[in-house]
Amino acid sequence: MRYLPHTQDDIESMLKVTGHASLDDLFAGIPDHLKTKQGIDIPESLSEWELNAHMEQLASLNIACKDYKCFLGAGSYDHYIPAIIPYLISRSEFMTAYTPYQPEVSQGTLQGIYEFQTMITELLGMDIATASHYDCGTALAEACLIALRKNHTDNKIAVSSLVHPSHRQIIQTYIHPAGYEMVEIPYTKEGLTDVVALEKMEGIAGVAVQSPNFFGNIEDLKAFKTTADTKNILFIMSFTEALAYGLLKNPGSLGADLVAGEGQSLGIAKSFGGPGLGLLAGTQKQMRNLPGRLIGKTKDANGADGFVLTLATREQHIRREKASSNICSNNGLNAMTAAMYLATVGKTGIREIALQNHDKAEYLKKSLMNSDFTPAFSTPFFNEFVMKAPDGFEKKRKALIQDKCIFAGMNLEPYYPELKQHYLFCATETISKCDIDHLVKEVQS
Amino acid sequence: MIQQPGTSGLIFNEPMLWEKSRMGRCAMSLPKRDVERKPLEADLTGDEPNLPELSELDVVRHYTRLSQWNFGVDSGMYPLGSCTMKYNPKTNEVQAARQGFAGAHPLSGDEFSQGALKLMYNLEQSLAKITGFQAVTLQPAAGAHGEFCGMLMIHAYHAKKGRQRSKIIIPDTAHGTNPASASLCGYESVNIKSGPDGILEPETVSAVMDEDTAGIMVTNPNTLGLFESNIKEIAEIVHSKGGLVYGDGANMNAIMGIVKPGEIGIDVLHLNLHKTFSTPHGGGGPGSGPVAVGKTLEPFLPVPRVIKAFDTYKFITDSPDTIGRIHTFYGHFGIMVRAYAYILSMGAEGLADASKLAVLNANYVKASLKGILNLPYDKPCMHECVFNDKFQKEYHITTMDMAKRLLDYGFHPPTVYFPLVVDGAFMVEPTETESKENIDQFIQAVKSIALEAKNDPEKLKKAPHLAKLTRLDEVMAARKPCLKG
Numbered sequence: 004m005r006y007l008p009h010t011q012d013d014i015e016s017m018l019k020v021t022g023h024a025s026l027d028d029l030f031a032g033i034p035d036h037l038k039t040k041q042g043i044d045i046p047e048s049l050s051e052w053e054l055n056a057h058m059e060q061l062a063s064l065n066i067a068c069k070d071y072k073c074f075l076g077a078g079s080y081d082h083y084i085p086a087i088i089p090y091l092i093s094r095s096e097f098m099t100a101y102t103p104y105q106p107e108v109s110q111g112t113l114q115g116i117y118e119f120q121t122m123i124t125e126l127l128g129m130d131i132a133t134a135s136h137y138d139c140g141t142a143l144a145e146a147c148l149i150a151l152r153k154n155h156t157d158n159k160i161a162v163s164s165l166v167h168p169s170h171r172q173i174i175q176t177y178i179h180p181a182g183y184e185m186v187e188i189p190y191t192k193e194g195l196t197d198v199v200a201l202e203k204m205e206g207i208a209g210v211a212v213q214s215p216n217f218f219g220n221i222e223d224l225k226a227f228k229t230t231a232d233t234k235n236i237l238f239i240m241s242f243t244e245a246l247a248y249g250l251l252k253n254p255g256s257l258g259a260d261l262v263a264g265e266g267q268s269l270g271i272a273k274s275f276g277g278p279g280l281g282l283l284a285g286t287q288k289q290m291r292n293l294p295g296r297l298i299g300k301t302k303d304a305n306g307a308d309g310f311v312l313t314l315a316t317r318e319q320h321i322r323r324e325k326a327s328s329n330i331c332s333n334n335g336l337n338a339m340t341a342a343m344y345l346a347t348v349g350k351t352g353i354r355e356i357a358l359q360n361h362d363k364a365e366y367l368k369k370s371l372m373n374s375d376f377t378p379a380f381s382t383p384f385f386n387e388f389v390m391k392a393p394d395g396f397e398k399k400r401k402a403l404i405q406d407k408c409i410f411a412g413m414n415l416e417p418y419y420p421e422l423k424q425h426y427l428f429c430a431t432e433t434i435s436k437c438d439i440d441h442l443v444k445e446v447q448s
Numbered sequence: 449m450i451q452q453p454g455t456s457g458l459i460f461n462e463p464m465l466w467e468k469s470r471m472g473r474c475a476m477s478l479p480k481r482d483v484e485r486k487p488l489e490a491d492l493t494g495d496e497p498n499l500p501e502l503s504e505l506d507v508v509r510h511y512t513r514l515s516q517w518n519f520g521v522d523s524g525m526y527p528l529g530s531c532t533m534k535y536n537p538k539t540n541e542v543q544a545a546r547q548g549f550a551g552a553h554p555l556s557g558d559e560f561s562q563g564a565l566k567l568m569y570n571l572e573q574s575l576a577k578i579t580g581f582q583a584v585t586l587q588p589a590a591g592a593h594g595e596f597c598g599m600l601m602i603h604a605y606h607a608k609k610g611r612q613r614s615k616i617i618i619p620d621t622a623h624g625t626n627p628a629s630a631s632l633c634g635y636e637s638v639n640i641k642s643g644p645d646g647i648l649e650p651e652t653v654s655a656v657m658d659e660d661t662a663g664i665m666v667t668n669p670n671t672l673g674l675f676e677s678n679i680k681e682i683a684e685i686v687h688s689k690g691g692l693v694y695g696d697g698a699n700m701n702a703i704m705g706i707v708k709p710g711e712i713g714i715d716v717l718h719l720n721l722h723k724t725f726s727t728p729h730g731g732g733g734p735g736s737g738p739v740a741v742g743k744t745l746e747p748f749l750p751v752p753r754v755i756k757a758f759d760t761y762k763f764i765t766d767s768p769d770t771i772g773r774i775h776t777f778y779g780h781f782g783i784m785v786r787a788y789a790y791i792l793s794m795g796a797e798g799l800a801d802a803s804k805l806a807v808l809n810a811n812y813v814k815a816s817l818k819g820i821l822n823l824p825y826d827k828p829c830m831h832e833c834v835f836n837d838k839f840q841k842e843y844h845i846t847t848m849d850m851a852k853r854l855l856d857y858g859f860h861p862p863t864v865y866f867p868l869v870v871d872g873a874f875m876v877e878p879t880e881t882e883s884k885e886n887i888d889q890f891i892q893a894v895k896s897i898a899l900e901a902k903n904d905p906e907k908l909k910k911a912p913h914l915a916k917l918t919r920l921d922e923v924m925a926a927r928k929p930c931l932k933g
Contacts, residue, residue, distance in 0.1 A: 067547060111515050173776070176750070251488075347507050359478075
């Protein structure tokens with residue numbers, strides 16, 4: 004095996020030093036009755052050539068060919084990834100290092116993540132961003148736990164019914180064992196979270212709202228901030244499309260206490276849903292409540308600037324059962340990828356990409372309206388929106404995937420049973436006018 | 449005289465991204481707009497985020513220089529105990545980057561994602577075979593997330609039995625994340641000490657195990673690198689009071705093909721694909737922490753689950769006792785591809801050889817450095833061995849000083865000051881992918897450092913000398929946190 008360097012001579016001379024008769028003898032300390040009687044029943048090893056063939060065969064069973072057209076979002080977005088990003092992130096000094104416990108030889112990771120934290124606070128208008136979380140759903144669940152722990156009288160968290168359905172399920176899983184409860188805030192005819200319903204809720208420790216919401220609509224976050232302030236509870240805001248904040252007013256300026264977001268749009272491949280990038284940010288006041296790693300600036304013994312992992316007293320190594328969370332490994336390499344992406348697009352690039360996402364989505368919506376689709380809402384949106392489809396569309400949608408590699412939206416009915424024949428569409432900068440015209444022609448045929 | 453890898457050479461200063469920024473630069477080739485501009489209402493629109501403006505070469509040079517300040521497994525031996533820093537095969541990266549995997553949308557629908565589902569199914573089966581369990585979930589995103597998932601299942605199991613329990617037993621040789629994972633489920637940790645041999649004694653467990661205790665969290669081999677040989681008796685004690693045994697499989701790299709945790713009384717076990725199964729650590733992630741369970745806990749696995757019906761694969765969510773969902777989609781699929789490629793490349797025999805050689809390497813380090821560094825538990829170890837700085841104390845040299853000096857010799861230091869049961873711990877895990885020559889260099893470096901401790905202690909106290917920076921002020925960083933530029 005090419006990963007195992009030991010020659011027979013090496014093994015023999017090493018066993019002489021350790022005083023063992025054979026490799027099996029190394030395990031003599033394990034009582035026989037605990038050893039397995041059978042080997043591992045898995046296929047025989049493959050050469051690299053055989054592996055390539057097997058993996059390509061599996062990969063080709065997914066409809067994800069190079070020129071497929073993705074009008075599908077819902078938490079995972081098809082954005083252009085500049086060539087320099089996979090090139091730079093593959094540098095093995097980044098990829099094959101571990102958590103920067105030895106800062107003297109980890110300044111690359113440390114400065115890179117410090118820059119990431121800085122650019123995320125800039126994107127979101129928040130004071131502090133952590134070094135990353137697993138994904139938006141898990142970051143949001145942690146944010147809900149912060150609100151719940153802080154409040155000693157109320158044990159419920161109000162979550163918008165337009166928060167990503169998976170995220171609501173994760174929150175439920177995370178908070179349930181500690182005896183907390185999630186209540187859902189209904190949505191209005193405009194496809195927005197019903198702030199009036201929230202006002203009437205009692206016993207609430209915090210409120211979580213997603214914007215753009217699961218229908219793609221932009222929420223009136225200010226109204227939620229006002230209600231949260233009246234109730235004296237934490238206001239948590241989430242998003243699945245990070246590029247929206249190249250254009251929209253940021254959560255910090257609208258008064259969010261905590262922000263949980265998905266950063267997959269920032270240069271990270273969809274990769275069947277993971278690994279993505281959990282973003283978690285807060286106001287200065289929340290600094291010691293935020294779970295996960297933080298990188299801080301300091302000096303070395305010679306007075307040179309440098310970076311270290313800091314505020315570890317919140318973490319499980321030191322606080323053990325009293326830690327703010329159990330998170331250890333995060334999604335560091337994807338945080339570095341996102342930093343590279345933000346540095347690549349820069350201030351002007353992110354605005355132009357965000358604008359084009361919106362322009363394309365508007366054009367797609369208009370085009371679908373000309374093909375017997377009806378908009379479900381007339382609320383402003385970023386790059387996703389809901390349409391009611393004409394009869395027989397589901398069959399056509401599947402045929403388009405199978406025959407033309409076109410993913411024409413996502414059926415909302417499994418998530419919102421009341422929305423029969425409603426589809427969530429998405430258009431990003433990777434979709435051309437020509438692609439949209441082609442889609443419409445196919446839908447009409 | 450062995451030539452050591454550490455030397456000095458030219459590296460580059462590199463400012464912060466925003467210090468390089470010049471208005472008007474952009475490193476992205478922006479697409480031409482081919483549809484009408486449709487501005488959003490002004491009151492919804494914010495200012496442009498103030499991101500740096502750079503050219504493409506600016507970005508490339510920035511990150512190339514940063515990378516050169518890092519130490520990775522590809523740079524040199526990284527014997528970080530408990531982290532299994534083995535070689536990360538490059539073919540795994542090629543496999544994960546295939547368009548059909550990297551480009552797959554998670555909500556494409558089962559019928560259009562058969563390759564991804566089949567891969568997940570096969571990987572689950574392989575991990576079940578390696579660990580001796582009934583079923584596996586791949587959803588947890590990291591080891592600690594897997595622990596949390598396992599504890600949620602134990603919690604759900606007791607809830608289903610009709611009486612929730614309040615405590616969980618955690619030995620002092622368990623991983624640091626264990627107590628935090630348990631407390632997320634509302635369990636109070638009952639900490640117990642291992643015996644004089646560094647392993648758990650059944651009497652200690654039976655003294656605290658009662659019907660208010662949900663179970664025990666055991667790391668086996670434990671963080672001292674020792675095999676918990678009383679595990680079966682301990683499991684029987686816990687089971688007899690209605691509790692369950694959680695196994696932390698972070699150290700599975702020691703026992704593949706030798707011991708199957710599912711056969712020795714453990715009810716639930718998490719694995720770290722980024723340790724045992726060779727996926728890169730990425731400077732702190734993304735990892736993946738699958739969880740394997742026996743029959744008792746299978747109904748509680750998170751959803752969605754992958755099933756095979758004839759020759760097709762599908763996700764099912766209909767599972768009445770499930771703990772629910774713990775990841776937005778299905779877990780870290782890209783990491784699963786890499787681990788699957790590794791298992792296929794190794795085969796059963798290769799995996800067993802990996803464990804044997806990992807254990808050989810650790811025992812070789814232990815035998816070679818015995819007498820140079822103190823060995824608090826001098827007994828045959830598994831894949832890692834734990835020393836401490838007892839012999840160096842008379843020169844006022846600490847584990848930290850030796851660790852920092854190792855950097856000058858060109859080695860990443862071992863894990864230091866963990867496990868907590870050993871004062872000044874120096875925990876070496878060479879892994880199976882390091883050759884005898886590399887390990888001999890490491891041994892020689894430690895021997896030289898031990899001599900320096902005696903003859904030139906100042907040199908150690910001021911180490912490292914060859915790294916880009918010398919020791920950093922962590923107290924200042926925590927006292928006056930500066931978390932953004």
